[in-house]
Amino acid sequence: MATSYNFREAPGHLIRRAQQLAVAIFMEETAGFDATPVQFAILNALIDDPGEDQITLSGRVAFDPATFGSVIGRLEAKDWVKREADPGDKRRKLLWITPEGQKVALRMKRAVKRAQQRIVKPLDDAEQAQLTALLAKLIAGYENGAR
Secondary structure (H helix, E strand, C coil), X not given: CCCCCCHHHCHHHHHHHHHHHHHHHHHHHCHHHCCCHHHHHHHHHHHHCCCEEHHHHHHHCCCCHHHHHHHHHHHHHCCCEEXXXXXXXXXXXXXXXXXXXXXXXXXXXXXXHHHHHHXXXXXXXXXXXXXXXXXXXXXXXXXXXXX
C-alpha cells in the first residue's frame, strides 16, 4: 500500500511558499516604485560597489547570469543604471548606478525595511533571529559545496 507524501511539510515546498509570501509583501510595500526585489538588490549592490562587472554582480545578488542582462536592460530603460564596456576588456560590461537610481534606492529602503518586518511578523524576536540564522546556514552550506 502506497503512503501519501505530505508536501505541505516538505522543506522545498515551505521555502517556495515563504518566497511567494516574501515577494508579495515586498511588492505591496514598494508598489509606488515599480521595482522588483532583484532590481532593488542590484541598485543597493551598485551603491556599495560602483563599476562592478555584470557577471560578478549577478553572483552577488544570486541571480542567473543568463537572464541578468535583461534585468539590467530594464534598469537602464528606467535610467537607474548605466552599462559601459570595460576599457581593459571590451567583452566585460561594467555597471554604475545613476543619480536617479540612487535616489530611488534610498527612498525605497524604508518600504523594504517594512516589508522585511512584515515577512517575519508572525515570529517572536528569538524565532526571527533563529530563522535568519538557519536560512543563512542553509545557503552557506550550498555555496560552500554541500550539494
